[in-house]
Amino acid sequence: MIDNTKTYQKQALAHTIEQNNLFPVFIKLETLRVLIIGGGNVALEKLRSILQNALGSQITMVAIQFHAEIIELQQQYNNITIISTAYTPSFLQNQQLVFVAVNNIALASRIFDDAHACNLLVNVADTPDLCDFYLGAIVQKGNLKIAISTNGKSPTIAKRLKELLIETIPNDVDALLYNMHHIRQRLNGDFRLKVQQLNSLTQSLVSNNISPNKLFQTKEKKWQQIVKWCLLAFVFMILGHTLLSLLPSFSWKSGILKLIDLMDWKVFLMMLLTGFIAQLVDGSLGMGYGTISTTFLLANGVNPAIVSSRVHAARVFSSGVSGYQHHRFGNINKKLFKNLVITGTIGAVLGATLACLLQAYAFYIKIPLSIYTLFLGYHIIRKAFSKKMVGSKVKRAGWLAGFGGFTDAFAGGGWGTLVTSTLIAKRKNPRYVIGSVCLAEFFIVFASAITFFIVLKHIPLFDVAGLIIGGVIAAPIAAKLVGKLPIKKMYIAVGILVMTTSLITLWKVINQFFMN
Structure with a gap:
């Protein structure tokens, strides 16, 4: 048992000498013409990946039959062209990147050779030997995008790392990138000096244990404060006007009874139903x-x-x-x-x-x-x-x-x-x-x-309250x-x-x- 353990350790140590020689690069896919050969589930997966990362890419798909969801996506996006026919080398003309998603290794090999004859880069699904490039696991938070590759050794590990990074990286990291971009634009000097200034700024944030979100705290909170105070002012305006106009200063009890008597329950229920339906639709769509x-x-x-x-x-x-x-x-x-x-x-x-x-x-x-x-x-x-x-x-x-x-x-x-x-x-x-x-x-x-x-x-308090309450009831259902x-x-x-x-x-x- 001990000998087996030592053997596994030696094998693992030998594998650590291996290097991932893939060159990481981010392609402006929206400026390229992309060909996807295949129309099944794998082709659908490739199509979704392209749309999620480069929505404006010009995509041509060739297959005898297409998955129903592929047809639906083609109807939604005018940059997708589907051609229902068998593959021929002529489809490679005027293309710049090729994805092969066919359940036929012989056909995939032939497409790979045809594409290389046209000096095109090819990715053949689930066939590393026929790939010029791989699609890694992608983590995206706004403008931040991270691609993960295990050199084809373990897609499961890549997936787990992706999930870990998604949970770890805060959602508002894009706000930090936005702020740093504007700081960089305001800096003077050549590229080397700008890098030094940015390094100095970010180092001070780390050394002083200051949250990056506080970098532009005043600007970031300004509009939030305005919205909050406007809401409070509006609430007090409606409540104050309603109470002062209906509640006698000498008798709050009689004023409240008068307020209830003046309430039109039919109108209130109509507003309640309207608010419910409206919020149900708005929250869903x-x-x-x-x-x-x-x-x-x-x-x-x-x-x-x-x-x-x-x-x-x-x-x-x-x-x-x-x-x-x-x-x-x-x-x-x-x-x-x-x-x-x-x-x-x-x-x-x-x-x-x-x-x-x-x-x-x-x-x-x-x-x-x-x-x-x-x-x-x-x-x-x-x-x-x-x-x-x-x-x-x-x-x-x-x-x-x-x-x-x-x-x-x-x-x-x-x-x-x-x-x-x-x-x-x-x-x-x-x-x-x-x-x-x-x-x-x-x-x-x-x-x-x-x-x-x-x-x-004036604005009737109960009418507005009916719309609001109806919306509050519908909000969790719509969610x-x-x-x-x-x-x-x-x-x-x-x-x-x-x-x-x-x-x-x-x-x-x-x-x-x-x-x-």
Whole structure:
């Protein structure tokens, strides 16, 4: 037994002399043309890996048959081309990187030779001898990306190391990279001097046991503090106005009884149900709270200005919490945020003011608002079938935000459906788009709610409370449903629901108009 142990130790020691001679390199795959030969589970795995790391890559797939999920991905992304036919060497023309995922070693060897004849690099799945490069286990936290290779010895160890690094590296490491990038841009001198200055800075952080997250603590917490104090101010404004207007200073008991008597339980329950449905949709899809709330309340005959004021008052809380968390985890693109928040707030104030001034024409305004929500429903359904655009940038984001803020305040919803979906369809990194839009949404909704309060003189506490409580009840349910429901079918169902309700409202208004 002892002899066997010594033998294993000698073998292990001999293996330590081996070197991993693979040269680590990160390729700009989005600038290359990629060919995947195969259409089964392995080909699907390769396709997913490419999309996760380089979403804009131009990908061609060749196979006689394709996995159903491959076809679904091809329908979502317009940079994927699938060709249903057998392999021939002609497919290697004009390609720059080849992945082979076929269950036929003879065919794989032939493709390997054909590719080398064309001076192409090849990766043949599960066949190290026919690989010019390997795909390692990838750990990614924002801009930080780590590739792990065991030289093909143990994929299991690579997987375990990946899991360990994912748990160890903090989620907000990307915020640290962002801050260090801006510090480096401000440093003077040549490259050698900049490296020395950065080394000195980071060494002081380590030696003094200072958390890297405190590097820009003042800047990092500024917007979080603003959101927190705005929320507190809004809460005290609503509560203070309600209590001072309804509770006599000489008798709190009689004031509370009066408050309960004034409460319209039918309206409260309607708001509760509306808030529940709206949050259920929004929490599952990331959009639709304002659209659903407005559509439902308009269908129940609520004045358009009243609808928008209630919805925005309730959204102040949900958007505030969401924006706070996104900023906390460093999901904000500051340039995009500034472009959105300024023009979006201006548009929101104008939209809320116009909605209040046109209260006398509420009956007529229901017609264009119903048409608008009808369009939003169509937009949601179209999103289910549209392919995702990659690599393009949004121009004039400020104008988009201004229009989104105006329509959102005037019509009671549409910011997420229009602004978020447009930006996320154009930009490469959804994390920063969603984070920036959510933080900007809080200030836009806050500006709308304050405008409604000033012009309308009040915001009913119980109506807003109904929307908020309904949303709170639905939030954990929606959180459990995220990722479990078929997104495409959900978009279609919500779009049909919004369009149907809008058509019913439009029919009622037009019918009443002709009857009068």
